[in-house]
Amino acid sequence: MPEGDTVWQTARRLHDALAGRVLTRSDLRVPRYATVDLTGREVLAVVPRGKHLLMRVEGGLTLHSHLRMDGAWRVFAPGRRWSGGPAHQIRAVLGNAERTAVGYRLPVLELLRTTDEHRAVGHLGPDLLGADWDPERALANLLADPARPIGEALLDQRNLAGIGNVYKCELCFLLGVTPWLPVGELPTEHAAVLPELARKLLEANRDRPIRRTTGHSGQDLFVYGRAPRPCLRCRSSVRVADQGYGSRERPTYWCPGCQWGPAPAPRGRAGAG
Structure with missing residues (x-):
């Protein structure tokens, strides 16, 4: 299972690739969100919280994911072949004109109101790499x-x-x-x-x-x-x-x-x- 430092690195890669840019591709391959389309929305930030990832999107939405044992987010440039597992293991695809983020084997993937992030991470203690460290x-x-x-x-x-x-x-x-x-x-x-x-x-x-x-x-x-x-x-x-x-x-x-x-x-x- 990835630890806090690995999740922090993943959040930084996703933030650098997506934040401040409008999504031109959105594909959440989870039955609950099969009809959700985030294209046209700007990614505001991707932040880690312990071992959780919070991708905040324009319109007051947050895509929450957790990697658990073998989940992974990979970032690809245009034209680069995706690698990280077979296609049937892909759970999310989010991209803009410059980068595409692909989530493999994500056991937790849910779309929340940003004001409801506490439902996903409110139980956590102080984050060792967070601003709330105490x-x-x-x-x-x-x-x-x-x-x-x-x-x-x-x-x-x-x-x-x-x-x-x-x-x-x-x-x-x-x-x-x-x-x-x-x-x-x-x-x-x-x-x-x-x-x-x-x-x-x-x-x-x-x-x-x-x-x-x-x-x-x-x-x-x-x-x-x-x-x-x-x-x-x-x-x-x-x-x-x-x-x-x-x-x-x-x-x-x-x-x-x-x-x-x-x-x-x-x-x-x-x-x-």
Whole structure:
């Protein structure tokens, strides 16, 4: 699932391609909007909100989309062949004389009144890359359920918006705790820096083509996707186990040498981690 920095980049590409220009092509390939035609309307702005995209269009309308696991928006110049998947996966086509934006596999696509955007994003916590960022409120949200594992709390977009599974794992590594540690047991000094550390990571990566948390090219991430390779710090084998429940389970990476706290058995092993 794309994280806040990736969605921010997508919003910027769409904004640069469409904002300030009148739509000359509009095709929403969702049964509910099959008869909707936005041609002749100017795109006012495309803005990210956490992991959501809001395309504001002249006439007080907003096209809301969410990429979830494998959705994508691609932008093409005239004459360029579209790429991003087969034609039957296209859910939206919006274009002007200079660029065409094509939305592939969009699981969420809805047209709202701009005044009703809160229906789509009003439940979100402070946006790590947004103007509404409030580290104190974000921390208060995280600590509201002290028994909840920190990894689950970080992924809950109602607490703070923009963190996905990669940043969840990397943040826990940088804090030196496992993702299964209850939020209430996070040392005070760690809790105090958590919101701004998360913001710092997303801000550092929002303009990069490759996400990096280590500060070193060639070794982009500390633990995510690295099991069972050696930890970059202590050389212990990085471990992976699922965290969450049902369809919300996510592969979660940690270093048993650098991170303290409870952990399950890593995949393929029995017993305590």
